[in-house]
Amino acid sequence: MLNTNGTGAEGAMTYPAAQNDLNLQRKKLAHEQAEIRLKKFTRNRASVFGLAVVTLVVLLAVFAPVIAMHDPLAMNTADRLQGISAQHWFGTDNMGRDVFSRVLYGARISLTVGFTVGVTSGLLGLIIGLYASTNQVADNILMRICDGLKAIPSTLLAITMMAVLGADIKNVIISLIVVNIPNMARLARSQALVVREQTYIEAMRCLGSSRKRILWAHVVPNILSPMIVQMTFVFASAIITEAALSFLGAGVPAPAPSWGNILKEGKDVIYTAWWMILFPGIFTALTVLGLNLLGDGVRDLMDPRNS
């Protein structure tokens, strides 16, 4: 009678003839697992939608110089505050600039800020969290600092830092990284602690693996997935916070076409130029929604309970 795992009749394992066979089997298994994951992902319509939206925005941003019909910074006071037209798909703003081009270039700003903040805060958080998980004293100090930083709501902390550092895209990125490190570090630390408590780590210690090797070869790969998921969410929230900062005048300085800046200028003329609110608003919301859905989808993939 065949057992369910497809091994031989009496449940005996058939040993591979040579090392080559073993590697081949390993590759095949990895390939199969990747296929199953891909299938599972594509079945989740929401995450596919998220991926599609994010890809679209990325493409629009990358090809902005090609797609945009006007220079995002070119002012033309004769054409100010015009509605939607054939030459200006999203209308013009209060200085006669083409809103469509500005929105496209604004995507570049948002994506750059979001991506940089996400990846950097993730990496730094990973290192800090890992270090904290290995050293009791460092853990206490570092986590207290993180707690303190978290006590200040992120937008306020970002605003304050911008006030101190001055309005500049570089400073926006720095502020947002600082704001997001505590959560990343906490996540890395708690995940690392969980992994370290697992029995297989204990087994490896018994077999003589050094602590460093265990850390890098075993702990890190296992905490990478939740970290990557969280980085996606940080990407999304960084886009929101940058837009909010620019909206308040404390972010990327004008005349840069950040979505927040367009919204800020649009608010002043809200009675006449609704297009300045609608289009950057929709782009922001859709990009963030796409990232959130993508992050959710990837997280569901990693969750072993959902099989």
Next chain:
Amino acid sequence: MQKFIARRLLSVIPVVFVVSVVIFTLLKMVPGSPAAAMLGDLATADDIAALEAKMGLNRPLVEQYFIWIGNMLHGDFGMSVVGNETVASVVFSHVKPTISLTLYALVIATVIAIPMGMLAARKKGTGADHAATVVSLAGISLPSFLFGLFLMLIFAVKLRIFPVSGYVEMSRGLWPHIRSLTLPAIALGFMNAALMMRMTRSTLLEVLGSDYIRMAKAKGVRNVALVAKHALKNSLVTIITMIGQSAVQMLAGAAVVESLFAIPGLGQLMVNSIGRRDYYVIQAIVLLIALFNVLINIAVDLLYGVADPRVRAA
């Protein structure tokens, strides 16, 4: 229980310490001299030096920190750049609108989120559940100020039901007061409502899979009561945490929303102070909000004791 409270209060100290150090450091990083900013362009170098000495700005940093803490404990938060007011009075005069707005937003969020979360959990997998999920995803992706802008566009500009901006004090009438805060409160509360709804739903679903729910059903408890009484009470701990976190997030989000709708609260004060380089005010507001955050966390922890008898016993 007393030991629990005492321990909890003590753990606050390191956090508050770190917060104060962070704020102090940030402020010290500001280029230029606050004394010069306060005296204006016509001040001479001697005047500035004199004020700096008076303000203790030429002492070593650590000493300055303790002087600062000491002053604050005496209620002296420094002087604002604007006029001749103390920071304390400026901040105090801006507190009420923010509290009204935040409370209003919290109520809206909770009243929407919890029943909808319960409904989505009960009708899991049906159309109602999917609709709720879509709405909550939209809420999470729409930051408050963006949603506020959309609301403003539709309800204030196009439909003219609510005012575009401005704040009416409660003393001038309850309804005008509420009306002036409605769009801002919805904008502020929507994102949190979405988050809370998702959390309520997932916590309830987790609880609904428990053995004691099965037992309650086996003894004849009606379907509605299973969710509304049994599952909900067990989810209270999570729900309380959620509400606490939302309160703090809203306080922060209020900054942007207040600027948008011209509500003269702490948020708007903060934003204006940045433009004016009124650093002592900024410092005081951030400190105040951080402290408030800490207080809410303590309150939440204490409420756990009320909600879950196992915590009380520990």
Next chain:
Amino acid sequence: MKKVLEVQNLCTEFKTERGMLKAVDGVSFEVNEGEMLGIVGESGCGKSVTSQSILRLYDEKSFVRYTGDILFHGGSLLSLPEKEMENVRGAKISMVFQDALSSLNPVFTVGNQITEAILIHQKKTKAEAKNQAVEMLNLVGIPDPARRFYQYPFELSGGMRQRVMIAVALACHPQLLIADEPTTALDVTIQAQIMDLIVDMNKKLDMAVMLITHDLAVVAETCDRVIVMYLGQIVEEGGVDDIFDHPMHPYTVGLMNSIPKLDTAKGTRLYQISGTVPLLSQIPVGCRFAPRCPYATDLCRKEMPELSRVSDTQGVRCHYRNERSGGLYQQAAGCKAG
């Protein structure tokens, strides 16, 4: 003897990723007034699913499908609308579960959980319900019941929690109590106490009991009739003496043989039924026990035997029931429980 419960050809199917899985396949039995019926079998044989199907505890909208029927005092339970089923649960038929710690709501007091059952089904005031609850606590043997009324489940010991669960189940004097492995999670001495309590309630309240367990010894001591289940089907049924004196189905014999005996020679290996229970998604064709049966023939592997009577009181599902009564089985069995 009047029948309290009659299960007619019940099939319970669950919707899973791999299609519909039948956990209970054509089970029929009855419970008479005041009797104790034992249902035994290994984990996964469908005994818990059967009991939870009787009370319709599974989510019918998305997850489960029942066919056949369950009659309670002649009236169909499966066709009752949910509102009326709620009236049956806890009042006419009650259930006690295995793990009292997870089955009692941790944030409500013990007394509250009993009065809730009373207040749902009976028109009483809060005070009357409280008195009745305290009486129930007393009846199930909890000392100082008035004080315990206000305690939370985590404040009680395992045995007491189980007694509380029984009190909750019996609060409205049901006519049938389904006890799903009530003692599995308890220490041996407490097990004995709880079983004594259940037997006591069975006699005192003239209440039928369906005892689900994998502990044959308990069944031998307390039950009037026994049903043996394997992989969703009944393989043998009969009076307790029938089953323990002359078991007919190889599986039943195997179960009995698996009980270690005091008089076995030292160094003898413990008997095991060979093989393992197959997955529900891979049910073998023919007799379901054939792969593990030492007497299986080709006929067994091809055709599913029917459950048929071998005497007034005993029934067995085996092709060779007539050939092998007495004889081989007796040799293999060679034991009496208890």
